[in-house]
Amino acid sequence: xxxxxxxxxxxxxxxxxxxxxxxxxxxxxxxxxxxxxxxxxxxxxxxxxxxxxxxxxxxxxxxxxxxxxxxxxxxxxxxxxxxxxxxxxxxxxxxxxxxxxxxxxxxxxxxxxxxxxxxxxxxxxxxxxxxxxxxxxxxxxxxxxxxxxxxxxxxxxxxxxxxxxxxxxxxxxxxxxxxxxxxxxxxxxxxxxxxxxxxxxxxxxxxxxxxxxxxxxxxxxxxxxxxxxxxxxxxxxxxxxxxxxxxxxxxxxxxxxxxxxxxxxxxxxxxxxxxxxxxxxxxxxxxxxxxxxxxxxxxxxxxxxxxxxxxxxxxxxxxxxxxxxxxxx
Amino acid sequence: xxxxxxxxxxxxxxxxxxxxxxxxxxxxxxxxxxxxxxxxxxxxxxxxxxxxxxxxxxxxxxxxxxxxxxxxxxxxxxxxxxxxxxxxxxxxxxxxxxxxxxxxxxxxxxxxxxxxxxxxxxxxxxxxxxxxxxxxxxxxxxxxxxxxxxxxxxxxxxxxxxxxxxxxxxxxxxxxxxxxxxxxxxxxxxxxxxxxxxxxxxxxxxxxxxxxxxxxxxxxxxxxxxxxxxxxxxxxxxxxxxxxxxxxxxxxxxxxxxxxxxxxxxxxxxxxxxxxxxxxxxxxxxxxxxxxxxxxxxxxxxxxxxxxxxxxxxxxxxxxxxxxxx
Amino acid sequence: xxxxxxxxxxxxxxxxxxxxxxxxxxxxxxxxxxxxxxxxxxxxxxxxxxxxxxxxxxxxxxxxxxxxxxxxxxxxxxxxxxxxxxxxxxxxxxxxxxxxxxxxxxxxxxxxxxxxxxxxxxxxxxxxxxxxxxxxxxxxxxxxxxxxxxxxxxxxxxxxxxxxxxxxxxxxxxxxxxxxxxxxxxxxxxxxxxxxxxxxxxxxxxxxxxxxxxxxxxxxxxxxxxxxxxxxxxxxxxxxxxxxxxxxxxxxxxxxxxxxxxxxxxxxxxxxxxxxxxxxxxxxxxxxxxxxxxxxxxxxxxxxxxxxx
Ligand SMILES: Nc1ncnc2c1ncn2[C@@H]1O[C@H](COP(=O)(O)OP(=O)(O)OP(=O)(O)O)[C@@H](O)[C@H]1O
Ligand SMILES: Nc1ncnc2c1ncn2[C@@H]1O[C@H](COP(=O)(O)OP(=O)(O)OP(=O)(O)O)[C@@H](O)[C@H]1O
Ligand SMILES: [Mg+2]
Ligand SMILES: [Mg+2]
Numbered sequence: 004x005x006x007x008x009x010x011x012x013x014x015x016x017x018x019x020x021x022x023x024x025x026x027x028x029x030x031x032x033x034x035x036x037x038x039x040x041x042x043x044x045x046x047x048x049x050x051x052x053x054x055x056x057x058x059x060x061x062x063x064x065x066x067x068x069x070x071x072x073x074x075x076x077x078x079x080x081x082x083x084x085x086x087x088x089x090x091x092x093x094x095x096x097x098x099x100x101x102x103x104x105x106x107x108x109x110x111x112x113x114x115x116x117x118x119x120x121x122x123x124x125x126x127x128x129x130x131x132x133x134x135x136x137x138x139x140x141x142x143x144x145x146x147x148x149x150x151x152x153x154x155x156x157x158x159x160x161x162x163x164x165x166x167x168x169x170x171x172x173x174x175x176x177x178x179x180x181x182x183x184x185x186x187x188x189x190x191x192x193x194x195x196x197x198x199x200x201x202x203x204x205x206x207x208x209x210x211x212x213x214x215x216x217x218x219x220x221x222x223x224x225x226x227x228x229x230x231x232x233x234x235x236x237x238x239x240x241x242x243x244x245x246x247x248x249x250x251x252x253x254x255x256x257x258x259x260x261x262x263x264x265x266x267x268x269x270x271x272x273x274x275x276x277x278x279x280x281x282x283x284x285x286x287x288x289x290x291x292x293x294x295x296x297x298x299x300x301x302x303x304x305x306x307x308x309x310x311x312x313x314x315x316x317x318x319x320x321x322x323x324x325x326x327x328x329x330x331x332x
Numbered sequence: 333x334x335x336x337x338x339x340x341x342x343x344x345x346x347x348x349x350x351x352x353x354x355x356x357x358x359x360x361x362x363x364x365x366x367x368x369x370x371x372x373x374x375x376x377x378x379x380x381x382x383x384x385x386x387x388x389x390x391x392x393x394x395x396x397x398x399x400x401x402x403x404x405x406x407x408x409x410x411x412x413x414x415x416x417x418x419x420x421x422x423x424x425x426x427x428x429x430x431x432x433x434x435x436x437x438x439x440x441x442x443x444x445x446x447x448x449x450x451x452x453x454x455x456x457x458x459x460x461x462x463x464x465x466x467x468x469x470x471x472x473x474x475x476x477x478x479x480x481x482x483x484x485x486x487x488x489x490x491x492x493x494x495x496x497x498x499x500x501x502x503x504x505x506x507x508x509x510x511x512x513x514x515x516x517x518x519x520x521x522x523x524x525x526x527x528x529x530x531x532x533x534x535x536x537x538x539x540x541x542x543x544x545x546x547x548x549x550x551x552x553x554x555x556x557x558x559x560x561x562x563x564x565x566x567x568x569x570x571x572x573x574x575x576x577x578x579x580x581x582x583x584x585x586x587x588x589x590x591x592x593x594x595x596x597x598x599x600x601x602x603x604x605x606x607x608x609x610x611x612x613x614x615x616x617x618x619x620x621x622x623x624x625x626x627x628x629x630x631x632x633x634x635x636x637x638x639x640x641x642x643x644x645x646x647x648x649x650x651x652x653x654x655x656x657x658x
Numbered sequence: 659x660x661x662x663x664x665x666x667x668x669x670x671x672x673x674x675x676x677x678x679x680x681x682x683x684x685x686x687x688x689x690x691x692x693x694x695x696x697x698x699x700x701x702x703x704x705x706x707x708x709x710x711x712x713x714x715x716x717x718x719x720x721x722x723x724x725x726x727x728x729x730x731x732x733x734x735x736x737x738x739x740x741x742x743x744x745x746x747x748x749x750x751x752x753x754x755x756x757x758x759x760x761x762x763x764x765x766x767x768x769x770x771x772x773x774x775x776x777x778x779x780x781x782x783x784x785x786x787x788x789x790x791x792x793x794x795x796x797x798x799x800x801x802x803x804x805x806x807x808x809x810x811x812x813x814x815x816x817x818x819x820x821x822x823x824x825x826x827x828x829x830x831x832x833x834x835x836x837x838x839x840x841x842x843x844x845x846x847x848x849x850x851x852x853x854x855x856x857x858x859x860x861x862x863x864x865x866x867x868x869x870x871x872x873x874x875x876x877x878x879x880x881x882x883x884x885x886x887x888x889x890x891x892x893x894x895x896x897x898x899x900x901x902x903x904x905x906x907x908x909x910x911x912x913x914x915x916x917x918x919x920x921x922x923x924x925x926x927x928x929x930x931x932x933x934x935x936x937x938x939x940x941x942x943x944x945x946x947x948x949x950x951x952x953x954x955x956x957x958x959x960x961x962x963x964x965x966x967x
Contacts, residue, residue: 050863053867055863055866055867057858058781078871078872079871082869082870082871082872083869084869085866085867085868085869086867086868086869086870087869090867090868091867093860093863093864093867095860098859098860098861099860099861099863099864100861100864101861101864101865101879101882101883102861102883102957102958102959103882103883103886103956103957103958103959104878104879104882112868112870112878113868113869116868116869116870117869148958148959150958150959161864164864164868168868168869
């Protein structure tokens with residue numbers, strides 16, 4: 004059985020539904036990418052799982068870790084899961100750290116909580132963690148406050164804090180957006196190493212499909228509060244089926260010499276309050292037919308591999324585009 | 333042609349650690365940067381996290397007083413902060429910030445925040461302002477129904493678009509974009525990048541574009557400057573710098589760009605300690621991690637100067653065989 | 659940090675000098691003390707003698723310099739009415755005032771802050787609504803009305819507590835209650851909104867995601883952040899410890915500083931009024947200074963401005 008399994012997770016704010024039944028399994032030690040446009044519910048999925056949403060959020064469905072139900076579980080039980088079993092790295096690094104507490108202290112708090120480390124031991128370990136995520140001269144900087152670090156350094160401190168509890172599952176919400184390519188590569192390396200050594204599972208939420216393909220075994224693509232496609236990483240990138248996935252891949256800038264205009268997916272993400280009746284992507288989809296605007300496709304297992312929710316999937320990727328992609332990679 | 337903005341010998345230093353009495357130790361976040369931004373171009377600044385990019389950006393805008401050196405706007409020194417001249421100039425120069433949540437006021441609706449600069453400068457009121465706000469929101473891909481939302485009710489990418497549209501409200505001449513698209517998904521990122529390029533082409537907007545996403549920098553920027561430990565180590569047209577990186581750090585950087593569909597292969601992994609501005613290595617700051625460094629590199633700080641038609645700060649330039657070596 | 663404190667202290671002294679200069683101008687321009695003290699019908703030679711005695715014939719600038727010099731030597735001269743050193747008269751009254759304002763202050767903080775924080779933590783509960791309603795009631799009711807109501811109930815109707823005077827601790831109860839009700843309301847309202855603001859911040863979510871118990875999240879992360887704005891308000895209240903009880907003291911015939919203000923102003927007793935002003939201004943400035951220092955201690959962002967220069 005899957006280590007963490009999400010079933011039919013639904014979330015609404017003030018009567019507006021933003022998650023429409025998410026189903027996702029994470030195996031032990033597995034790394035799963037979660038991609039999709041901004042606002043499609045990637046963060047909310049995991050905030051809901053850990054009961055970190057504001058009180059006005061209405062949550063239904065089920066999130067189980069080793070069979071233990073988290074949705075609706077009493078506070079103390081969820082507190083035992085947070086940080087120790089499932090740790091989370093948040094999106095806005097500089098505002099996610101307590102501005103009036105020294106960063107070392109914030110890391111040591113996790114160490115005390117989950118590993119019983121105190122005093123000098125905790126401090127040494129905090130310094131080790133900060134060094135590990137690439138904060139230069141951590142010994143002299145443990146006692147600084149968050150505003151004295153750069154954006155990328157704050158993000159790495161968040162990562163150190165999450166790793167401090169030696170979690171079984173790490174939810175990394177855009178963990179490398181503020182990092183430059185070399186440090187990003189270093190952090191991705193670090194996360195891979197830790198996974199190899201400790202068997203930590205990871206959910207990697209990112210807009211950066213490159214980073215996702217670098218560290219994940221599998222990825223799920225979300226659109227408007229639903230998973231629309233999921234597959235092994237190589238298959239997903241080599242042969243995307245959902246037109247939305249294809250659009251995402253086409254929007255990535257390329258490193259060739261011409262400054263070609265980028266190709267965004269036309270239109271915008273629909274307002275969760277006024278979702279189209281059929282497939283939520285239909286209004287932006289080049290493949291859509293009348294049928295797509297009236298009926299909602301279900302997420303179905305595909306004959307070769309993966310899951311897909313689309314009536315008119317893209318065929319094999321067109322050769323011409325494929326060669327272009329090959330160049331890119 | 334005189335550059336629209338010019339930085340000469342910019343230095344910024346910060347206190348590190350603390351001491352109750354006396355002078356706390358300090359380190360240089362930016363250590364002598366010369367930079368010229370030409371009218372109508374987009375200049376990219378890339379480099380290691382903590383290398384002083386944001387600090388440099390803040391100094392270019394006059395938001396922070398440099399410790400040494402000066403910034404010139406159209407050949408004139410920057411007016412003193414908080415004078416009338418300064419305020420007028422500031423309206424033409426806008427900053428788009430790394431962390432959108434920190435840049436927004438959580439108690440104001442986003443429409444009110446976008447309208448704020450218009451009202452502060454007394455440009456527009458009422459219906460006219462509302463119309464302009466709607467236009468700005470549409471321009472960055474925000475839906476009209478989101479006008480009455482509060483920042484925490486938006487997703488990360490939506491927030492960044494609010495910040496961008498607010499910066500555009502004053503029709504600025506010069507923008508410093510500090511990681512403007514790193515919180516955006518690829519599709520919106522493509523829209524915003526196209527939008528910034530349109531602004532450059534149609535309205536002649538000049539920009540300094542700070543980003544870690546080298547693919548985006550490559551796409552949007554005419555020229556790019558690579559920073560390492562507070563100094564510019566390579567500068568040139570972006571196609572050339574990315575196509576044929578010369579400085580060993582730039583080579584490592586370009587090689588670590590993650591590519592869709594392929595794992596972390598073929599990249600130059602930098603060895604050694606990450607750079608620390610408080611303990612700058614003697615000589616070339618990169619030499620402890622550099623594969624081609626020798627004794628001379630530890631002895632002399634290389635100047636940014638022309639080698640074979642390009643600007644690099646590396647003593648080994650002459651020794652490197654062009655192109656393909658990486 | 660030391661620099662920070664020194665610069666704030668220099669500013670405090672400047673503020674005091676300005677306040678006192680302003681006081682001087684207003685007092686000298688608003689009427690002749692001789693006529694007020696001796697009465698409008700006093701014979702001219704008595705008035706002249708009085709003016710000579712108190713140096714009122716000197717040019718204004720001379721009077722001003724003498725006055726500033728006096729202040730810096732803590733010599734405020736002799737009360738024109740009681741013929742006692744003004745400073746003594748003022749200092750004598752301070753303990754009585756503190757005897758009611760300090761306990762009131764403790765009540766304001768001790769009840770107001772916990773009530774506000776509790777309300778913020780249980781938002782939209784019955785307790786929260788209760789706190790909001792009571793605090794609005796608390797800070798809208800004028801203190802003289804409240805005082806009269808309390809006297810009516812506890813002195814006149816029930817006969818439990820005395821309605822005026824200063825003979826035993828029971829005499830202090832009604833003044834203390836009257837003084838604290840408004841402050842408790844303001845404090846509760848303010849702490850509530852400060853706390854709600856902080857609880858919505860992303861770092862609170864981070865603290866929760868770490869696995870901290872809700873208690874620890876509140877005590878270790880929310881309260882330290884919420885204390886920054888709360889301290890401002892506490893500063894205002896500390897500043898009012900000495901001068902803020904005039905109305906209540908008058909109603910309950912409590913012989914404190916407040917009543918001295920009323921009587922000495924009415925009598926144009928220059929020396930006493932000046933001395934009072936300085937004492938009051940000093941207490942406010944000192945409170946401000948403490949607030950600034952507390953800010954520096956509570957919020958590192960305000961402390962470590964760029965200081966390498
Ligand atoms: N506290 C909230 N109140 C109301 N709506 C919210 C709240 N938090 C999120 N939402 C809405 O829920 C939807 C999903 O948001 P979420 O933050 O999960 O997006 P995301 O996929 O993580 O996007 P991004 O990549 O930009 O971070 C969005 O439409 C957002 O506006
Ligand atoms: N207010 C400050 N006080 C002390 N040190 C600071 C302050 N601001 C920045 N620094 C330090 O200065 C250096 C440069 O910071 P800066 O924010 O300019 O880096 P950056 O290149 O923008 O990094 P990133 O890509 O991570 O955002 C960092 O080492 C940082 O820790
Ligand atoms: Mg998100
Ligand atoms: Mg930065």
